[in-house]
Amino acid sequence: MQVSRRDFLRVTAGAGAGTAIGGLVGLGATLAPARAQAQELRIRDAKSVPSICPFCSVGCATLIQVKGDRIVNIEGDPRSPHNEGTLCPKGAAIYQLHVNPNRQTKVLHRKPGASGWEVVELEWAMDRVAELTKKTRDDTFIEKLPNGKLVNMTPAIFALGGATLDNEFNHVCQKFWRGIGVVAIENQARI
Numbered sequence: 788m789q790v791s792r793r794d795f796l797r798v799t800a801g802a803g804a805g806t807a808i809g810g811l812v813g814l815g816a817t818l819a820p821a822r823a824q825a826q827e828l829r830i831r832d833a834k835s836v837p838s839i840c841p842f843c844s845v846g847c848a849t850l851i852q853v854k855g856d857r858i859v860n861i862e863g864d865p866r867s868p869h870n871e872g873t874l875c876p877k878g879a880a881i882y883q884l885h886v887n888p889n890r891q892t893k894v895l896h897r898k899p900g901a902s903g904w905e906v907v908e909l910e911w912a913m914d915r916v917a918e919l920t921k922k923t924r925d926d927t928f929i930e931k932l933p934n935g936k937l938v939n940m941t942p943a944i945f946a947l948g949g950a951t952l953d954n955e956f957n958h959v960c961q962k963f964w965r966g967i968g969v970v971a972i973e974n975q976a977r978i
């Protein structure tokens with residue numbers, strides 16, 4: 788398409804804080820071919836591995852493109868009958884779950900009364916969580932209600948699952964919580 792300097796300035800000025808690219812788009816120019824080409828270069832020679840978006844119970848199908856041991860892209864799988872290659876904004880950002888310099892990779896612990904966090908060993912943290920869970924459960928366990936009804940529960944622990952836990956993990960997790968008497972169990976995936 789032909790875009791005069793006057794047209795370009797008119798549209799970019801009209802867009803206020805608009806960018807030059809935004810102006811071009813406003814004039815009807817499409818960036819789709821450039822985007823498609825960049826995407827094609829990114830995934831050229833990559834191996835595609837079918838998977839599922841972990842964020843919610845819709846379970847949209849994805850394709851994970853891998854080069855060697857590196858994930859280079861994640862997108863919707865067009866073969867899926869229910870998401871047909873699309874992903875919602877959360878699903879479209881799954882790549883950043885894996886490739887993200889801000890991802891926390893060490894266990895941090897803040898001691899009671901301390902103002903800062905310190906890095907601790909995973910083994911130590913697991914033991915500490917288990918110890919506090921057991922103590923809280925034992926200290927607050929209710930076997931029977933005043934009317935004699937057997938409940939075997941603790942009202943002192945609340946289990947909150949994360950959005951990126953998959954179905955299998957959630958299933959095992961809720962079995963564990965119910966097994967020790969926790970009844971307040973919630974999860975974004977609504978299992």
Ligand code: SF4
Nearest residue numbers: 840842846847875878
């Ligand atoms: S979070 Fe979005 S992309 Fe992921 S399964 Fe749910 S609807 Fe699909």
